[in-house]
Amino acid sequence: MGEIKIKRFMLCNEAIARGCLEAGLDFATGYPGTPSSEVIDTLNAYHDRNFYVEWSVNEKVALENAIGASWCGLRSICVMKHVGLNVAADPFMSLAYTGVKGGLVVLSADDPFPHSSQNEQDSRRYAHAAKIPCLDPSTPQEAKDMVKYAFCLSERHEIPVMLRPTTRICHARSDIEIDDIPKESRRGRFVKDPKRWVLVPAHAKELHKKLNEKQEKIIEDLSSTPFNYSINRGETAIISSGVASAYAHELIPDGVSFMKIGTYPIDLRKLKAFTERHKKILVIEELDPVLEEAARMVSSSEIIGKMTGDVPLGGELNLNIVHGILEKNGISPKIRYEERDPEEGLPKRPPSLCAGCMHQPTLYAIEEVFKGDIYPSDIGCYTLSAHAIDTCLCMGSSVSIGSGISHCEGRNVVVTIGDSTFMHTGIPGLINAVYNDAKMVLVILDNRTTAMTGHQPSPGTGENISGTCKELSLEAICRACGADLVETVDPYDFVVMKEALHRAKAKHGVRVIIARHPCAIIEKRRKGEEIPFEIDVKRCTKCGDCLDYGCPAIELYDIKPIINDLCNGCGICSVLCSSGAITRRKER
Amino acid sequence: MSFDLVIVGVGGQGTILSARIIGEACIIEGRHVISAETHGMAQRGGSVENHVRIDGELGPLVPIGGADMLISLEPLEAIRYGHYLKKDGILISNTVPIVPPTVYRAGILYPDTDSLLLSKFNHAKICNANILATEAGNVLAANIVLIGLASPHLPFEEENLIEGIRRSVPPKTMEINMKAYELGKIHNEETC
Numbered sequence: 001m002g003e004i005k006i007k008r009f010m011l012c013n014e015a016i017a018r019g020c021l022e023a024g025l026d027f028a029t030g031y032p033g034t035p036s037s038e039v040i041d042t043l044n045a046y047h048d049r050n051f052y053v054e055w056s057v058n059e060k061v062a063l064e065n066a067i068g069a070s071w072c073g074l075r076s077i078c079v080m081k082h083v084g085l086n087v088a089a090d091p092f093m094s095l096a097y098t099g100v101k102g103g104l105v106v107l108s109a110d111d112p113f114p115h116s117s118q119n120e121q122d123s124r125r126y127a128h129a130a131k132i133p134c135l136d137p138s139t140p141q142e143a144k145d146m147v148k149y150a151f152c153l154s155e156r157h158e159i160p161v162m163l164r165p166t167t168r169i170c171h172a173r174s175d176i177e178i179d180d181i182p183k184e185s186r187r188g189r190f191v192k193d194p195k196r197w198v199l200v201p202a203h204a205k206e207l208h209k210k211l212n213e214k215q216e217k218i219i220e221d222l223s224s225t226p227f228n229y230s231i232n233r234g235e236t237a238i239i240s241s242g243v244a245s246a247y248a249h250e251l252i253p254d255g256v257s258f259m260k261i262g263t264y265p266i267d268l269r270k271l272k273a274f275t276e277r278h279k280k281i282l283v284i285e286e287l288d289p290v291l292e293e294a295a296r297m298v299s300s301s302e303i304i305g306k307m308t309g310d311v312p313l314g315g316e317l318n319l320n321i322v323h324g325i326l327e328k329n330g331i332s333p334k335i336r337y338e339e340r341d342p343e344e345g346l347p348k349r350p351p352s353l354c355a356g357c358m359h360q361p362t363l364y365a366i367e368e369v370f371k372g373d374i375y376p377s378d379i380g381c382y383t384l385s386a387h388a389i390d391t392c393l394c395m396g397s398s399v400s401i402g403s404g405i406s407h408c409e410g411r412n413v414v415v416t417i418g419d420s421t422f423m424h425t426g427i428p429g430l431i432n433a434v435y436n437d438a439k440m441v442l443v444i445l446d447n448r449t450t451a452m453t454g455h456q457p458s459p460g461t462g463e464n465i466s467g468t469c470k471e472l473s474l475e476a477i478c479r480a481c482g483a484d485l486v487e488t489v490d491p492y493d494f495v496v497m498k499e500a501l502h503r504a505k506a507k508h509g510v511r512v513i514i515a516r517h518p519c520a521i522i523e524k525r526r527k528g529e530e531i532p533f534e535i536d537v538k539r540c541t542k543c544g545d546c547l548d549y550g551c552p553a554i555e556l557y558d559i560k561p562i563i564n565d566l567c568n569g570c571g572i573c574s575v576l577c578s579s580g581a582i583t584r585r586k587e588r
Numbered sequence: 589m590s591f592d593l594v595i596v597g598v599g600g601q602g603t604i605l606s607a608r609i610i611g612e613a614c615i616i617e618g619r620h621v622i623s624a625e626t627h628g629m630a631q632r633g634g635s636v637e638n639h640v641r642i643d644g645e646l647g648p649l650v651p652i653g654g655a656d657m658l659i660s661l662e663p664l665e666a667i668r669y670g671h672y673l674k675k676d677g678i679l680i681s682n683t684v685p686i687v688p689p690t691v692y693r694a695g696i697l698y699p700d701t702d703s704l705l706l707s708k709f710n711h712a713k714i715c716n717a718n719i720l721a722t723e724a725g726n727v728l729a730a731n732i733v734l735i736g737l738a739s740p741h742l743p744f745e746e747e748n749l750i751e752g753i754r755r756s757v758p759p760k761t762m763e764i765n766m767k768a769y770e771l772g773k774i775h776n777e778e779t780c
Contacts (some may be wrong), residue, residue, distance in 0.1 A: 175611075
């Protein structure tokens with residue numbers, strides 16, 4: 001077996017996609033969400049593909065499509081971020097009962113810190129609640145190995161399997177071993193079996209029993225993998241999982257025992273035997289104290305972790321934090337780092353909307369026309385704006401929170417939601433608002449893409465993952481939902497945008513304005529650079545209106561604003577400037 | 589022992605590409621490598637950090653006080669992430685500022701980065717990478733200028749580093765990128 005494998009420098013999400021192909025994947029679905037999006041993007045970019053792949057409208061329909069494929073006997077994966085699993089929770093929880101035919105992997109990527117999410121929920125809890133196995137990779141290579149194993153595990157026990165990488169794993173790039181991809185592809189066939197696929201109460205009772213019976217065999221299967229291991233070498237031990245186990249492994253000194261857990265359900269007998277050999281056990285994991293609770297359940301030894309306040313309950317871990325935890329608990333780390341403090345008082349550099357982004361003039365116009373009113377918003381790039389964003393909770397929530405507020409408040413409610421987010425879960429909220437006689441303005445920010453996650457197509461764009469397709473009309477959908485007014489405007493025409501908002505303000509009921517202009521990044525790729533604008537210093541009165549607008553292309557130089565190289569020539573600032581100091585440059 | 593590198597800058601400047609070049613050089617030399625990238629929300633003009641760890645079975649994040657080298661595409665970001673460096677670690681930095689909009693909104697001044705780069709780092713090599721990249725043919729190659737400036741201190745055979753560049757950049761830009769690399773390499777003005 002001494003053969004040397006070819007290695008490539010791959011992003012973990014690319015490696016997971018590669019692992020799926022090496023396992024003979026037939027069917028892939030997903031909804032974009034950082035840090036998971038590159039898995040489907042990579043599968044799509046693969047040449048000569050003999051499998052089906054789609055960007056679905058949301059995670060629930062993505063999972064149900066994958067279930068359809070699995071019940072036809074095909075190997076399928078459904079990819080989402082952790083909060084996407086909330087949307088897919090309905091099929092997810094019951095799927096454990098019916099089980100699967102072809103291997104089905106649910107990839108739910110968690111986001112400790114959180115880098116690009118609204119919460120820090122732990123998908124391991126979901127796997128536990130559904131009684132399905134969960135694989136928790138600690139390196140990109142292990143993530144690839146795990147996804148291959150996951151398809152086999154899923155088929156052996158006819159159960160869906162969760163793969164749960166975290167941001168630091170998904171977006172790690174490493175040298176990855178490459179194996180061959182099988183050429184042949186399977187054809188699906190649905191075999192009728194009402195006792196399994198028709199989940200009425202009588203069948204559910206029996207299937208729940210079977211699901212419970214599977215657990216022991218699954219634990220046995222998992223215990224044979226290299227994803228769990230332990231080393232005994234002292235009275236103190238560290239138990240760890242995921243990326244935290246890589247940090248712990250790097251710092252653990254020779255005389256301390258180590259147990260790495262990479263699969264769930266945890267083998268409690270092994271855990272008990274390990275804990276009983278040690279007086280003191282340090283549990284180091286990210287997000288919820290899942291390992292720690294299991295250790296406390298089976299052990300009478302001293303357990304140190306999140307529940308004793310030694311390991312932080314939120315955020316992500318790193319070597320410096322783990323270093324501190326070890327030292328505090330009398331374990332001398334193998335490596336010592338120099339104490340260095342970050343420089344304080346530096347100007348922050350948060351992410352911001354791009355120069356020329358269509359969200360900014362739309363939101364700015366809303367703030368001007370509906371001064372002092374209420375602006376429920378949603379998940380997307382627009383949350384980066386400093387204007388007209390009062391709420392952001394979860395996908396599609398703007399429309400329904402907005403209609404809820406409109407039933408309670410006298411002020412106008414102006415809701416904003418992106419085109420992809422509206423298609424995802426905004427539509428039921430609109431139907432509900434019309435049905436229950438809400439009074440609000442809904443502005444759909446239609447930038448013709450799913451920008452934040454890397455420009456994936458959505459049903460209103462006329463493109464799906466494979467190319468051009470039927471284009472669903474936002475206007476027709478909103479009219480069919482019963483909106484009292486549906487108007488489409490280009491927010492680059494700032495005056496017209498404001499007029500449309502004024503018209504909407506004067507009307508009653510549920511009024512929809514579709515603000516449509518392509519994402520500035522996409523437009524630049526298609527059309528190239530536009531001639532930028534400049535500020536005539538002699539005419540500038542230093543009023544600050546252009547700076548308040550918040551375009552990254554306008555910056556303060558000494559005491560006057562200037563327009564920098566980021567300018568994409570949208571020209572909104574020239575409309576806002578009351579002294580006429582901003583004009584398009586004469587030449588490039 | 590691992591060689592730990594942190595590459596920082598402003599979203600869109602090409603930090604991910606720089607990290608990729610290092611990673612490809614590792615693959616060529618058959619060495620283990622793991623890097624951490626900033627994707628998604630944080631990319632939009634925000635401060636971005638990429639960690640690269642060469643040799644050893646390691647987690648993806650470089651510890652504070654543990655980096656052998658910090659490459660910064662923007663001087664304020666060099667100061668923001670300076671604490672990642674070991675005391676004897678080296679800073680490689682561009683001197684051209686990108687002033688964040690918060691300077692206007694929060695009323696904080698953009699610091700005097702030229703003098704801070706000199707006073708805060710024991711061992712630093714800095715240059716105006718934008719001018720050198722423009723001279724090479726495209727200002728976007730500033731990240732490659734810095735790879736050139738860093739090259740004598742990177743743990744690679746030079747031909748492998750250059751092959752790493754070739755594998756990572758679009759083929760039609762290779763000539764400009766090679767010129768940028770050479771201009772960075774010969775700009776060997778040690779500032780401290």
